[in-house]
Amino acid sequence: GQQVMQIPQYQHVQEGEDFTTYCNSSTTLSNIQWYKQRPGGHPVFLIQLVKSGEVKKQKRLTFQFGEAKKNSSLHITATQTTDVGTYFCAGHAGTYKYIFGTGTRLKVLA
Amino acid sequence: DAGVTQSPTHLIKTRGQQVTLRCSPKSGHDTVSWYQQALGQGPQFIFQYYEEEERQRGNFPDRFSGHQFPNYSSELNVNALLLGDSALYLCASSLEDRAGYTFGSGTRLTVV
Numbered sequence: 077g078q079q080v081m082q083i084p085q086y087q088h089v090q091e092g093e094d095f096t097t098y099c100n101s102s103t104t105l106s107n108i109q110w111y112k113q114r115p116g117g118h119p120v121f122l123i124q125l126v127k128s129g130e131v132k133k134q135k136r137l138t139f140q141f142g143e144a145k146k147n148s149s150l151h152i153t154a155t156q157t158t159d160v161g162t163y164f165c166a167g168h169a170g171t172y173k174y175i176f177g178t179g180t181r182l183k184v185l186a
Numbered sequence: 187d188a189g190v191t192q193s194p195t196h197l198i199k200t201r202g203q204q205v206t207l208r209c210s211p212k213s214g215h216d217t218v219s220w221y222q223q224a225l226g227q228g229p230q231f232i233f234q235y236y237e238e239e240e241r242q243r244g245n246f247p248d249r250f251s252g253h254q255f256p257n258y259s260s261e262l263n264v265n266a267l268l269l270g271d272s273a274l275y276l277c278a279s280s281l282e283d284r285a286g287y288t289f290g291s292g293t294r295l296t297v298v
Contacts, residue, residue, distance in 0.1 A: 118290065172234050
């Protein structure tokens with residue numbers, strides 16, 4: 077079945093450093109979403125990417141969708157302590173469900 | 187504008203018992219999806235409801251069943267609980283299947 081993997085599993089960065097998480101799907105996706113889950117919280121929708129090669133920015137966050145629509149990345153510039161949490165990608169492969177990735181847990185050291 | 191509401195927030199059940207979890211979707215949303223999230227893991231898709239019917243199901247046994255009501259609210263039922271069913275159960279609503287999901291705060295189920 078469809079699998080969505082993320083790397084790295086954990087990332088510790090100093091405040092002000094950049095951070096990137098990568099998402100890879102075993103199948104071609106129709107679209108991909110990104111979510112952030114704070115410790116003890118629930119996933120919160122960040123963005124959706126639909127087009128091959130699409131790049132979207134939200135302030136310090138940059139999201140990319142690969143040309144083959146099988147991978148994606150999230151890059152955070154100059155991390156802040158408020159960026160702490162687990163970042164999940166969720167891939168949609170044409171069925172009525174999103175498959176969530178394994179997540180990358182980000183810890184920001186002040 | 188209320189978000190997604192789930193009840194109860196926490197629940198402790200004994201092995202073999204049955205449980206019902208409830209979800210009220212965000213106002214204006216018509217699609218409800220249920221996910222199971224074990225500690226330290228990503229959410230796992232259980233099933234999705236639209237127009238009161240289950241239209242997609244994940245790799246969960248028949249012990250997991252659900253329902254959607256005419257007002258779009260939904261229930262998740264789990265029979266014959268196992269210790270491994272202990273997890274955070276998340277309800278997510280959306281207007282369309284491919285729109286961004288709004289998640290509820292979840293129900294933390296502990297099976298002892």
